Amino acid sequence: MYQLKELYLNEVRDKLSKEFDIKNPMLIPKLEKIVISVGAGEYSKETKIMQNIADTISLIAGQKAVITKAKKSVAGFKMREGALMGVKVTLRGKRMYNFLEKLIVISLPRVKDFRGIPKNGFDGNGNYNFGLKEQLVFPEVVYDDIMVTHGMNITIVTSTNNDKEAFKLLEFLGMPFGKGK
Numbered sequence: 001m002y003q004l005k006e007l008y009l010n011e012v013r014d015k016l017s018k019e020f021d022i023k024n025p026m027l028i029p030k031l032e033k034i035v036i037s038v039g040a041g042e043y044s045k046e047t048k049i050m051q052n053i054a055d056t057i058s059l060i061a062g063q064k065a066v067i068t069k070a071k072k073s074v075a076g077f078k079m080r081e082g083a084l085m086g087v088k089v090t091l092r093g094k095r096m097y098n099f100l101e102k103l104i105v106i107s108l109p110r111v112k113d114f115r116g117i118p119k120n121g122f123d124g125n126g127n128y129n130f131g132l133k134e135q136l137v138f139p140e141v142v143y144d145d146i147m148v149t150h151g152m153n154i155t156i157v158t159s160t161n162n163d164k165e166a167f168k169l170l171e172f173l174g175m176p177f178g179k180g181k
Helices: 004-019 047-061 093-110 163-172
Strands: 031-039 066-069 084-091 128-132 152-158
Touching: 004 093, 004 163, 031 047, 031 093, 047 066, 047 084, 047 093, 084 093, 128 163, 152 163
Parallel strands: none
Antiparallel strands: 031 084, 031 152, 066 084, 128 152
């Protein structure tokens, strides 16, 4: 496995500064954080399942996940204030690069019928979102230890607010974007 941070420091920064003609090295796009989140949905009332989801996400991320609670009641969603809603973990620094490297090199190729991740996940501010349908694509997850299969949303936050620069950053880091749009 190659070291993603070294790749960024030694090659990707130079490519980005040349491609977008960036003179100030502080303005070169970089990764800031990665947020992995799971919405609990129908399992939000079951504490054991929520804890199992949190343990699974902690195992995947290499950092303790937090169980999130509703900030206010919403009758339309049958959600009360303080009710369990989901699980999230925010990765920065070394853990962020380790997770992204594991995602690109090991986990995404294990997705069934994988043809690349969609290019239309950018939000207009240089951040990229995509989802995975199940947690079993990660090698740390043992099938016998999970209570329910669940998906997850992965948000990659970059320092730029330009989608083209963020796309090139992720592309140079080896993110397997699909063909098409």
